[in-house]
Amino acid sequence: MSGFSYNRLGVALGALVLVGIGVGTGVVIGQRSDGAGAPAADGAGGRKPLYYYDPMYPDRKFDKPGPSPFMDMPLVAKYADEGGGAGAASGGLRIDPALTQNLGVRYATARMGTLGGDLNATAVIDYNQRDVAIVQSRADGFVQRVYDRAPGDVVAAGAPLVDLLVPSWGGAQTEYLAVRRTGDARLIQAARQRLVLMGMSDSLIASVERSGRPHSTITITSPIAGAIRTLAVRSGMSVPQGAALAEISGLSTVWLNAAIPEALAGQLRVGQSVEATLSAFPSERFTGRLTALLPEVSGDSRTLTGRIEMANRGGRLRPGMFGRIVFGGATTPALLVPSEAVIRTGQRDIVMLALPEGRYQPALVRVGRESGGQTEILAGLGAGERVIASGQFLIDSEASLSGVEARPIDGAAPPAALAPKPTAKMEPGR
Incomplete structure (x- = not known):
């Protein structure tokens, strides 16, 4: 009896094992059938994928399914009736x-509508670089005095800058005075021409003729009114011929350099009038004229420099002042x-x-x-x-x-x- 029971128990266990194997096989076969039949179902339903894409890189399209080359995830199918693709182009x-x-x-x-024709831009005052005077030494000499001048000083036209001792000019002037006493017109003219070639001005030669004495120390003056930008000499220095003693920028006119956006530059023309307001004089309006649009565009701000020339009456407009400009235009x-x-x-x-x-x-x-x-x-x-x-x-x-x-x-x-x-x-x- 007991042997019979054990035999029946063994048969039952074997049956359970066979059922388990059958169920597992059915699941695997079902999964393979579903995977293999998915495209067929799409085709039967009329939903054929347009392409496949990675959701993280939707602009890259692929013609076959599979793993994404960018991320560890499968490609997603895109259909015509979904957002994007051909349907999204119109819908x-x-x-x-x-x-x-x-x-x-x-x-x-x-x-x-109407868009106002006035164009606004920020601007900064600068020196007029066309109104510049360079003062040079016309002969080797020694600086005896600089009249307490310093860079930044504003001087008038004819204001003294430097007293320069030129020994070579003293000897040439002495010879010229001796020739004048001979009364020979040809010799006098030749001696005078020699002084001119040495760099002496007509006013200096006339002063020597009037006084009858040589002038070896000369006073160099400012040729224009303006601000001293550089002063390269001090008392006791020796200077060679052609050395730059000072640089002076005129202040009768100034430049207003405006940062004009690149997109608006085509609407401007050289010669048109400009109105400007300055932070230093908020209640006043100044007028000028656009004289140039510089050819170079700033790579950082994408702006062109517009150069506006303005009269500086009373010297109130000073380089470095900030303001805004308005270009008049039609609406x-x-x-x-x-x-x-x-x-x-x-x-x-x-x-x-x-x-x-x-x-x-x-x-x-x-x-x-x-x-x-x-x-x-x-x-x-x-x-x-x-x-x-x-x-x-x-x-x-x-x-x-x-x-x-x-x-x-x-x-x-x-x-x-x-x-x-x-x-x-x-x-x-x-």
Whole structure:
């Protein structure tokens, strides 16, 4: 009896083992059948993938499924009826209206309006570099006096700068006076010409003729009125012929150097009038004339330097003063959107369109002038189209992750630099 019971127990255990093996085999076969049949089901339902992509790099497309070459995760299929791809090109990105309300999204409509023609820019006063005098020594000499002058001093025209002792001139003047006493006109003219060639001025030679005595110590004066920029001599120094003694910048006119944005430089013309206000004289307006637009653009601020020449009556305008300038211009009609609605990436400018049925799509635009919180749209947008004025950055990020392509400026194809990358050929697992 006991042997019979053990036999029945063994048979039962064996049956349970066979059932377990059968169930496990069925699960494995079912999994393989499901995996193998997934594409067939898609094909039967008409949902054929457009391409495959990595959600972390939605702009890279692959024609076969498999692991991502960028992240340790499988590629995701993109279908025509989903956001992005061909469907998104026309339908855009759909977002729940409740979500946009929570984000505080505000809208604006592109409209025709007028943009003020006045252009504003910051400016700084500088010396007029065309009104500069360099004072040099015309002969070897010794500095005897500098009249307590120092760089930064403002001097009048004819003001004394340096007393210079020139020994060689004293001997030449003595010979000239001796020749004059001979009465020979030809010899006198030749001796006088020699003094001129040595660097003596007509006024100095006339002074020697009147006094009948040589003048070996000469006073060098400022040829113009202005500020002493450099003074390279001091009492007791010896100076060679041609040495620069002083540099003087005139103050009758000054330059106002304005930092003009690169995008606005094309609207200016040399010769037009300019109005300026200075921080030192906030209640006054000064006028000048644009004399030059320098050819070099600053790489950091993307601005050009506009040079405005202004009269400096009374010497009140001093180099280094800060101010603002206004370029007068005509008021012109333009298609306008709020400046905050334009997303500037450095490579392109886009706005986020608000389409019907809660859909959104980025659109490439070409912008122009900006004034009073409004930006001119030159291309890529039409009057009456709605754009997002607040919260567009979050929606633009979602559109990028979903692979929604921006509407091109010409409405047909984006520029080559912004065209989507071609589909990459990649074997799964590589």
